[in-house]
Amino acid sequence: MKEYSLDEVLGFFEEYYITQSQQMVSRWIRHGKLNATRSDYRKDGYRVSEEDLFEFIEEQRPGLRKIYDIYKDHIKQLRSQRIEQETRPQLSEATQVNEIKSEEEIHEMEINQFKDEVINLESKITDLEYDKQLNNEKMLEILEQNSSLEEEVNTLTEDKNTYIQLNKKLNEENKQLKDAAPTMTKSDEKNGKSKNTTDRARAKINSTLTLDEFKKAGKKVISTQIDKFSEKELDEHLINAYNIVSDESSNIKKELLIKDGSFKSPYIDKPYKQQKRFVTHVIEHYFKNLDVKKESTEEKAVANE
Structure with missing residues (x-):
């Protein structure tokens, strides 16, 4: 197959009104738009096959x-x-005229x-x-x-990297929290409790009980008997009952506190887990004992008479 040098290729491109620039031809070869092979002799440069040349010309100037x-x-x-x-013998003038007309008609048809x-x-x-x-x-x-x-x-890649870093940081923090968390003793494992359970129980034991809260609860407990007392008497009795279970710091007395977080009754051997029930029990027993003392006093007075 015939091959052409770049100068010859440029001649064809000029003939077909494609380009007059040698640099443009070289650029097309570098970008792979025009297929060319480097000659074994460096001086000859690139060579373009006839098939590749006319295929490129058809792409640039179809038809x-x-x-x-x-x-x-x-x-x-x-x-x-x-x-x-010019080589054949001269014909008559009429014949020459007819042949010229015939040639002109053919030529015109072809044009x-x-x-x-x-x-x-x-x-x-x-x-x-x-x-x-x-x-x-x-x-x-x-x-x-x-x-x-x-x-x-x-x-998205930046967000992914950010999430990876945050996840790594969270894992490190979780590991630190696990390392710092209190370990469970064998006895706690048997009972299903950990050290922080004891801490929570102690926090409940140390709960306070104010006099106003005690009075408010007491009036609800003895609402059916409240007419038996004057306001001053009722207030004195509630203060007396409050002093039975509370110390000077408005805290429930230590001897009435149990380690598991419940409260010990000062009247009977029964624990109460909720402070509200404990207070209700204390008030009921106080006023019940008050009625018993009153009846006993009345009976002694009758006996003396």
């Missing part, structure tokens, strides 16, 4: 080569006809046919250029979309 081939064939025919006319083909090829070229423009616009849209997607990917 133009065919037009040139028709034109060149027509020129050859005209030259051969002219040589034939008209050539013009029609040129018009068709120009129409195809216009369509191809329009399609090329549409493809370029689509290509620009795709490039913009790719650029936007690349930005989103970069953002």
Whole structure:
């Protein structure tokens, strides 16, 4: 297969109105648009095969080569006809006139046919250029979309790295918390309790009990007997009952506190887990004992009489 040097290739490109720049030809070769092979001799540079050359020309100027081939064939025919006319014997003037007219008609028909083909090829070229423009616009849209997607990917990658760092930090903090957490003793494991359970129980034991809270609860407990006492008497009795279970710091007395967080009754051997029930029990027993003492006093008075 025949091969051409870059100078020869440039000559073809100039003939087909593609480019007159040697640099443009070299750039097409570097970018792979025009297939070329480097010669074994460095001085010869690149070589382009005939097939690759005319394939590239057809891509750049569709149909133009065919037009040139028709034109060149027509020129050859005209030259051969002219040589034939010059070599053959002279005919009569009328015959020469008829032959000239016949040749002119044939020539005119060929020219008209050539013009029609040129018009068709120009129409195809216009369509191809329009399609090329549409493809370029689509290509620009795709490039913009790719650029936007690349930005989103970069953002997601940054977010992923941030999440990885946060997850790593959380794992380290969890590990530190586990290391710092109190370990369970064997006895606690059997009872299903840990050291912090004891701490919570102690916090409940140390709960306070104010006099106002005690009075408010007492009035609800003895609401059916409240008419038996004057306001002053009722207030004195509630204070007396409060002093039975509370110390000077408004805390429940230590001897009435149990380690498991419950409260010990000062009247009977029964623990109460809730402070509200403990207070209700104390008030009920106080006023019950008060009624018993009152009845005992009345009976002694009757006996003395």
